[in-house]
Amino acid sequence: MAETSDHHQGMSKPTERNAYVLPHRIDSYRSVVVDDALEDISPGNFQERLETSLDVWRLQGRRGVFLKLAIQQAGLIPIAVRLGFSFHHASKSGRNLVLTIWLPKDRPNNLPSGPTHFVGVAGVVMRGDGKILLVQEKSGPSARSKIWKLPGGLAEPRESIEEAVLREVLEETGVETKFVALTSVINLKPRKGNVARGGRSDLFCTCLLKSLQAYPTLSLQENEIKDAKWEFPQDVLEHGLYSLQDTVFRRSLETALSHEKNSKAGLTPERLPFGFIKGMARILRSKM
Secondary structure, three states, X not given: OOOOOHHHHOOOOHHHHHHHOOOXXXXXXXXXXXXXXXXXXXXXXXXXXXXXXXXXXXXXXXXXXXXXXXXXXXXXXXXXXXXXXEEEEEOOOOOXXXXXXXXXXXXXXXXXXXXXEEEEEEEEEEOOXXXXXXXXXXXXXXXXXXXXXXXXXXXXXXXXXXXXXHHHHHHHHOOOEEEEEEEEEEEEOOOOOOHHHOOOEEEEEEEEEEEOOOOOOOOOOOOOEEEEEEEOHHHHOOOHHHHOOOOHHHHHHHHHHHOOOOHHHOEEEEEEEOOOOOOEEEEEEOOO
């Protein structure tokens, strides 16, 4: 059978139409996911097959369709948009450019939106003598104000909060640490004009960490960190960013430090099975 659609050749048999449908799978929410075997498809063939696919999926009562393209297939995006698709999200790597369409015309679109939050992490790193680790950055808002702050950054895709904060501290300072507890979360609303955040909020997680060495050697990340130092907590609270009373950053540091006196002050990790399905997950919870 030549690769032409029923829009041009009157293809009417269900078996013929189904054979021309784009390769896809049905996810656990019964949405259509197209994410494979599109590498060598031409724009003309893609349009014909996508039109046929949408017709078939509507007849099958499907509701949502997710179309995943690689950045090399960006030329297919205008075709999908003309057929009703809209942008959902894109990955930094360029491997995932995802568009969606909601097929029913008599029901509201209940497909989930793209990612809504960034996850930021900061580590309150304690060494053997009780001092905590501070850094000065080379760029960004804190650099302009010459602020000493806790080491940290943004979580990468698929990272847990624990993995992200351990990695960020190690990358910025060379200090290997053990995760103790998640002690606070600041909900930072998006700033106007911050294009990089795409209007998303930031869940900024402060975590208590313990240095694996009593007196570790610092090794600074050359392109990001200007300087680093160790200070006793009482000194940190008396000057700079953390000296301002009743502010979110001071309160987050105070909460982390209070975990030393009260181990129930934070959320600690535990790995448990799901139960109703196979697999394990880590839960951060308060101690009972």
